[in-house]
Amino acid sequence: MKVVLSYVKPYKWYAICALVLMLVELAAELVQPLIISKIIDDGIILKDLHVISLWGGLLIGISLIAFASGIFNTYYSAHVAQSFAFDLRNALFSKIQSFSMAIYLKYPTSSLITRLTSDVQQVQSVLFMSLRIMLRAPLSVVLSLMMAFFVNAEMALMLMIGTPILAIFLYVIVKKGSFLFSEVQRRMDKLNRALQESLQAIYLVKAFMRNHYEMKKFHQVAEDLKVDTMKALRTMELMMPLMAFVLNVSLLFAIWYGAKEISMNRAQVGEMVAVVNYALRITGYFGMFAFILNSFSRAKASSERMAEILIMEEGMEKADGLKEEKVSAEIGAISFKEVSFIYPNTKKPVLQDITFDVKKGEKLAIMGATGSGKSTLLSLIPRFFEPTKGEILVDGKDIKEWPLKKLRSMIGYVPQKSLLFTGTIEDNVKWGKREAAFDEVVAAAKRSQIHETISAFPEGYDTMVGQKGVNLSGGQKQRLSIARALIRKPQILILDDSTSALDVKTEAALWEALKGTKATMLVVTQKIHTAKGADRILLLDEGKISAIGTHEELMQSSELYQQIAHSQEEQVGDE
Numbered sequence: 001m002k003v004v005l006s007y008v009k010p011y012k013w014y015a016i017c018a019l020v021l022m023l024v025e026l027a028a029e030l031v032q033p034l035i036i037s038k039i040i041d042d043g044i045i046l047k048d049l050h051v052i053s054l055w056g057g058l059l060i061g062i063s064l065i066a067f068a069s070g071i072f073n074t075y076y077s078a079h080v081a082q083s084f085a086f087d088l089r090n091a092l093f094s095k096i097q098s099f100s101m102a103i104y105l106k107y108p109t110s111s112l113i114t115r116l117t118s119d120v121q122q123v124q125s126v127l128f129m130s131l132r133i134m135l136r137a138p139l140s141v142v143l144s145l146m147m148a149f150f151v152n153a154e155m156a157l158m159l160m161i162g163t164p165i166l167a168i169f170l171y172v173i174v175k176k177g178s179f180l181f182s183e184v185q186r187r188m189d190k191l192n193r194a195l196q197e198s199l200q201a202i203y204l205v206k207a208f209m210r211n212h213y214e215m216k217k218f219h220q221v222a223e224d225l226k227v228d229t230m231k232a233l234r235t236m237e238l239m240m241p242l243m244a245f246v247l248n249v250s251l252l253f254a255i256w257y258g259a260k261e262i263s264m265n266r267a268q269v270g271e272m273v274a275v276v277n278y279a280l281r282i283t284g285y286f287g288m289f290a291f292i293l294n295s296f297s298r299a300k301a302s303s304e305r306m307a308e309i310l311i312m313e314e315g316m317e318k319a320d321g322l323k324e325e326k327v328s329a330e331i332g333a334i335s336f337k338e339v340s341f342i343y344p345n346t347k348k349p350v351l352q353d354i355t356f357d358v359k360k361g362e363k364l365a366i367m368g369a370t371g372s373g374k375s376t377l378l379s380l381i382p383r384f385f386e387p388t389k390g391e392i393l394v395d396g397k398d399i400k401e402w403p404l405k406k407l408r409s410m411i412g413y414v415p416q417k418s419l420l421f422t423g424t425i426e427d428n429v430k431w432g433k434r435e436a437a438f439d440e441v442v443a444a445a446k447r448s449q450i451h452e453t454i455s456a457f458p459e460g461y462d463t464m465v466g467q468k469g470v471n472l473s474g475g476q477k478q479r480l481s482i483a484r485a486l487i488r489k490p491q492i493l494i495l496d497d498s499t500s501a502l503d504v505k506t507e508a509a510l511w512e513a514l515k516g517t518k519a520t521m522l523v524v525t526q527k528i529h530t531a532k533g534a535d536r537i538l539l540l541d542e543g544k545i546s547a548i549g550t551h552e553e554l555m556q557s558s559e560l561y562q563q564i565a566h567s568q569e570e571q572v573g574d575e
């Protein structure tokens with residue numbers, strides 16, 4: 001909780017103002033029973049109109065002060081809570097941005113989303129309530145009790161009979177509630193995950209007519225969330241009548257004692273009215289306690305989930321400066337030296353003793369069966385993951401020694417799955433280089449063979465894509481992703497099977513255009529005719545290099561390559 005609450009610090013003066021105003025409002029409320037007791041004892045019983053109007057006037061003045069304090073308190077509380085949530089969300093987002101891929105794999109996306117939305121919301125609303133009403137409840141209880149002591153100490157003492165029992169109840173509630181609500185937030189993660197997966201796979205769901213199955217799956221996680229939330233709320237709500245019972249019994253003792261004292265002329269009626277008034281306030285505020293503790297336990301569970309992210313140190317990527325670094329165009333030779341790799345949380349090596357060199361400007365095709373480790377091999381170059389053994393060099397220098405920003409500045413990476421962001425086509429290409437001029441966008445689009453398609457759209461480069469825009473075809477998305485990488489004029493271009501959806505003619509034209517660049521290229525492909533266009537081909541087999549050489553060399557030396565080539569020739573023949 002401490003980590004999360006440190007985000008209130010910049011707004012501490014607003015928070016202090018809100019608290020002071022809350023105290024003023026509370027004090028104004030608390031003196032009211034005292035004034036009423038004066039009106040009864042010195043005014044009504046003694047029939048003194050002057051006293052009644054004097055105290056009455058004061059009562060109205062104090063009520064106005066309470067009203068004004070309440071309004072300003074709400075204003076400051078809202079300012080603190082909103083600003084706190086804004087900063088906290090940004091801090092969490094920035095922390096998540098610098099997660100290494102190994103940490104990403106540990107947290108499902110849905111869980112990160114819940115932490116940034118629902119968890120922040122829980123703490124934000126509790127902070128607002130704390131500044132507005134939450135602290136008021138315990139403070140009112142204590143101050144009402146003090147006022148009751150001030151009016152008549154013996155009667156007030158009777159009110160305190162149940163205090164030890166209440167203290168035990170409160171302790172149990174906070175402890176149990178916090179545990180139960182962290183379960184609720186975990187259920188919320190699962191609900192978000194189910195929702196996310198189902199919506200992302202909406203085409204599949206419809207094609208396979210799995211709506212009912214998905215409904216049932218969602219129903220189950222929603223049911224789990226409901227059951228756990230009910231369990232948590234029931235535990236909290238059970239405490240409420242228990243507390244009310246203890247308090248009411250204490251009040252009965254106070255009334256019995258007060259009546260006895262009045263009958264013996266040792267106390268006045270007004271005193272008893274005031275004590276009962278304070279006692280009723282205490283009972284009322286204790287009623288609020290169940291709600292407060294409920295929210296507090298929820299916020300505690302949520303803060304712990306957020307703190308887990310905020311305090312994470314290990315496995316973070318060190319961001320060295322914001323700006324991308326300029327890298328000499330002559331850089332780009334890559335060497336793998338006995339590189340092996342095992343994914344975190346798994347035991348099986350995915351790559352074993354990989355050794356090869358790629359010269360600056362060379363075009364290397366990478367082939368191999370599915371699951372042979374092609375994507376994994378590429379993902380080690382931008383340091384998404386660190387090799388478990390061996391080293392990777394760029395221009396003779398271990399990539400660990402290159403500043404991360406510099407290393408990534410020289411790489412144009414096109415993932416296997418094309419991703420577009422909501423925005424225009426121009427925005428999407430410029431995502432690769434924010435400061436690029438429009439001419440550069442067009443040049444990159446021409447190179448990736450997408451310019452003509454874009455020009456045919458009524459709004460050209462201003463066409464909206466992503467969730468709110470037109471839905472581009474798989475091949476169009478792939479070419480747009482390539483344009484995004486090319487606009488960076490990378491020294492090293494990594495294409496992870498990024499031309500799979502292109503027709504033969506377009507792919508050949510793209511390949512020709514790419515060969516004209518000075519970039520060193522590593523291109524994963526399944527197609528022999530694409531591989532043929534490369535300077536050399538690296539063939540992977542179950543994480544090991546099976547062969548490396550030109551098409552002609554591999555046709556001579558590699559049985560596996562021959563098999564792939566023949567099977568693709570047969571396919572072409574069949575067509």
Ligand SMILES: Nc1ncnc2c1ncn2[C@@H]1O[C@H](COP(=O)(O)OP(=O)(O)OP(=O)(O)O)[C@@H](O)[C@H]1O
Pocket residue numbers: 105343344346350368369370371372373374375376377416
């Ligand atoms: N995040 C991960 N955690 C654990 N294992 C993984 C992870 N990603 C991939 N693997 C495993 O690593 C192996 C190689 O996967 P990789 O994606 O590199 O293969 P690939 O050759 O690119 O396959 P494809 O051609 O199907 O894309 C596979 O056995 C896969 O199950």
